[in-house]
Amino acid sequence: MDTMTLLPQGRPLTRDDLDAMPDDGHRYEIIDGVLVVTPAPSTGHQDLVRQLFLVLSAACPDELEVYFAPLEVMLSEDTVIEPDLLVARSDEFTGRGLPGAPLLAVEVLSPGTRRIDLVVKRSRLEAAGVPSYWVVDPEEPTLTVWELVEGHYVEVAHVACQEEYAATSPFPVTIVPARLRRHRP
Amino acid sequence: MPWSRPLTRADLDELPDDGHRYELIDGSVLITPVPHVAHQAVLGRVLAALSAACPSELEVLPGPFNVTLGPATSLQPDLVVARHDDFTEHDLPVAPLLVVEALTPHTRRLDLTLKPSCYAAAGTASYWVIDPDELTLTAWELMDGAYVEVAHVTGNDEWTASLPFPVTLTPATLRT
Amino acid sequence: MMVLPRGLPLGRSDLDMTPHDGHRYELIDGSLIVTPTPPVVHQMVLGGLVVQLDPACPPELTMLFAPFNVTLADDTVLQPDLLVARSEDFTHLELPGPPLLAVEVLSPTTRRFDLEFKRSRYEEAGTASYWVVDPDELTLTAWDLADGAYVEVAHVTGDDEWTASLPFPVTIAPAALRD
Numbered sequence: 001m002d003t004m005t006l007l008p009q010g011r012p013l014t015r016d017d018l019d020a021m022p023d024d025g026h027r028y029e030i031i032d033g034v035l036v037v038t039p040a041p042s043t044g045h046q047d048l049v050r051q052l053f054l055v056l057s058a059a060c061p062d063e064l065e066v067y068f069a070p071l072e073v074m075l076s077e078d079t080v081i082e083p084d085l086l087v088a089r090s091d092e093f094t095g096r097g098l099p100g101a102p103l104l105a106v107e108v109l110s111p112g113t114r115r116i117d118l119v120v121k122r123s124r125l126e127a128a129g130v131p132s133y134w135v136v137d138p139e140e141p142t143l144t145v146w147e148l149v150e151g152h153y154v155e156v157a158h159v160a161c162q163e164e165y166a167a168t169s170p171f172p173v174t175i176v177p178a179r180l181r182r183h184r185p
Numbered sequence: 186m187p188w189s190r191p192l193t194r195a196d197l198d199e200l201p202d203d204g205h206r207y208e209l210i211d212g213s214v215l216i217t218p219v220p221h222v223a224h225q226a227v228l229g230r231v232l233a234a235l236s237a238a239c240p241s242e243l244e245v246l247p248g249p250f251n252v253t254l255g256p257a258t259s260l261q262p263d264l265v266v267a268r269h270d271d272f273t274e275h276d277l278p279v280a281p282l283l284v285v286e287a288l289t290p291h292t293r294r295l296d297l298t299l300k301p302s303c304y305a306a307a308g309t310a311s312y313w314v315i316d317p318d319e320l321t322l323t324a325w326e327l328m329d330g331a332y333v334e335v336a337h338v339t340g341n342d343e344w345t346a347s348l349p350f351p352v353t354l355t356p357a358t359l360r361t
Numbered sequence: 362m363m364v365l366p367r368g369l370p371l372g373r374s375d376l377d378m379t380p381h382d383g384h385r386y387e388l389i390d391g392s393l394i395v396t397p398t399p400p401v402v403h404q405m406v407l408g409g410l411v412v413q414l415d416p417a418c419p420p421e422l423t424m425l426f427a428p429f430n431v432t433l434a435d436d437t438v439l440q441p442d443l444l445v446a447r448s449e450d451f452t453h454l455e456l457p458g459p460p461l462l463a464v465e466v467l468s469p470t471t472r473r474f475d476l477e478f479k480r481s482r483y484e485e486a487g488t489a490s491y492w493v494v495d496p497d498e499l500t501l502t503a504w505d506l507a508d509g510a511y512v513e514v515a516h517v518t519g520d521d522e523w524t525a526s527l528p529f530p531v532t533i534a535p536a537a538l539r540d
Contacts, residue, residue, distance in 0.1 A: 012397045012469075012470045013395075013397060026371075026393075031473065031474075032469070032470050032471070032472070032473055032474075033397055033469075033470040034394060034395065034396050034397070034470055034471065034474060035393075035394070035395035035396075036392060036393070036394055036395075037371070037392060037393035037394075037395070038391075038392040038393075039371055039391055039392070078470070111390065111391070112371075112390045112391030112392050112436065113390070113392060114390065115389065115390055115478060115481060115482065116389075116390075116392060116478070119477045119478045119481060120473055120474060120477070120478045123473055123477065124473060219376075219428050219429060219430050219440070219454075219455075220428060220429065221429075221453050221454050221455075222423070222425065222429070222451045222452075222453060222454075223453075225425040225426060225428075225429050226423060226425060228426070229411055229415060229424060229425060229426060230415070232408060232411050232412070232426075233411060233412055233415045233416070236408060236411075236412045237412070244405065245408060246401070246404045246405060246408055247404055247407060247408050247411070247426055248383070248404070249383040249384075249385075249398055249399070249427075249428065250383065250398055250399060250400075250401055250403075250404050251383055251398050259383070261382070261383040261398070272401045273401065274400050274401060274402070275398075275400050275401065276398075276401070277401070361420050361448075
């Protein structure tokens with residue numbers, strides 16, 4: 001008879017528990033020991049991620065590295081996230097992922113992840129001391145940028161469509177939201 | 186974690202009544218629908234009644250939390266009474282004084298056979314099962330290591346338990 | 362664990378059968394949120410709330426504690442620690458719509474989710490009142506919906522008493538929640 005293994009009992013989930021999660025196209029993350037499973041993103045979402053990755057990579061200095069998901073960022077024993085994009089020092093990555101706070105985490109919103117990305121993740125990244133957090137909203141599209149100031153995120157930019165954002169953190173790069181979306185007929 | 190299909194009601198119905206179902210609790214999980222209104226409403230009333238009569242050194246707690254009966258056995262009873270000092274931050278690592286389960290169609294057989302056998306083996310003095318639809322309460326007490334039925338209460342009948350402490354219950358009042 | 366459909370948004374039916382393992386399985390905007398079994402003090406305080414609310418609850422309303430499904434949308438099924446709703450609004454299996462009151466008792470794990478994330482979702486669904494109880498600090502914070510947004514109406518600590526008017530008149534003393 002088929003049986004299933006229990007999730008671990010009586011304790012918050014940890015990084016090791018993520019190892020046992022299935023490879024089914026969903027994203028599995030743990031935030032404060034809570035398992036968060038989000039559906040696989042849409043093509044449009046991935047287009048935006050790819051375009052932003054290309055822009056960031058082109059401007060990225062040698063000592064830093066840009067990655068897109070899935071790559072595990074372990075902010076603590078009970079918090080492992082897979083941001084859509086991240087930037088960190090090259091020498092900080094292990095074979096498994098990033099064992100600590102990145103310099104930049106980026107999330108492109110999906111209808112199902114808006115609230116998680118804008119509320120829970122932003123709060124958790126702030127608590128982890130991630131210096132910069134960007135959120136791209138595919139509608140329009142827009143880019144919102146928060147930077148850590150004395151331990152709290154301050155919104156430093158909100159640009160839409162053809163507006164330009166000249167970032168300085170984690171390195172100098174100019175982002176134009178409208179250029180993140182390739183025109184489709 | 187093996188990725189297999191969810192158990193269905195049909196699977197539960199096919200399980201043999203031979204005691205090997207013990208393995209379902211030793212490291213395996215049952216998939217059951219979330220309890221329905223009557224189930225939760227009845228538990229609320231029982232919780233309130235037990236709490237009102239509960240002496241200070243004991244605690245009445247609603248589930249879910251872990252009652253750890255062994256290295257691979259962790260149960261989540263609907264309601265529990267235990268000594269306040271026996272709880273850890275995260276679980277109850279000893280047998281409770283009383284376990285209360287409210288039946289659901291999917292857990293009926295477990296609640297009436299397999300679970301009491303686990304609780305009895307661990308030395309749980311009292312075990313009550315409530316049928317939230319029929320409004321009946323059945324109570325067992327441990328005698329010489331096995332449960333003996335000490336009450337089967339229906340409708341407007343009153344029953345005064347002596348274990349784990351004196352408390353009077355009337356099944357018909359468990360739901361408005 | 363349940364089998365999740367490959368690469369598709371998660372919907373209500375994916376929650377139909379959840380493991381009976383003490384974890385809480387919720388669906389919020391199509392994402393599955395699985396919370397570990399709560400600490401004992403969480404259940405103590407929840408029990409205390411039930412004891413204080415139950416006698417004051419009028420017959421036309423029903424108070425339930427978790428686990429019980431509150432279905433706010435096809436992609437959102439929550440299991441608040443405690444809820445109050447009109448008795449007639451329940452189906453046999455769930456509450457198909459916002460409750461009058463949703464209560465979350467915090468635990469270290471769920472703090473971040475309860476304080477903003479879930480509050481935001483309940484607010485959006487039109488849940489008239491939302492309470493958060495800290496079982497360690499023994500505080501209760503209450504919000505009521507006003508023009509579609511939550512306004513904090515109480516923050517009660519220690520031996521202070523608060524008399525709620527929604528969803529029904531009841532006096533709560535946080536310090537008594539762990540008696």
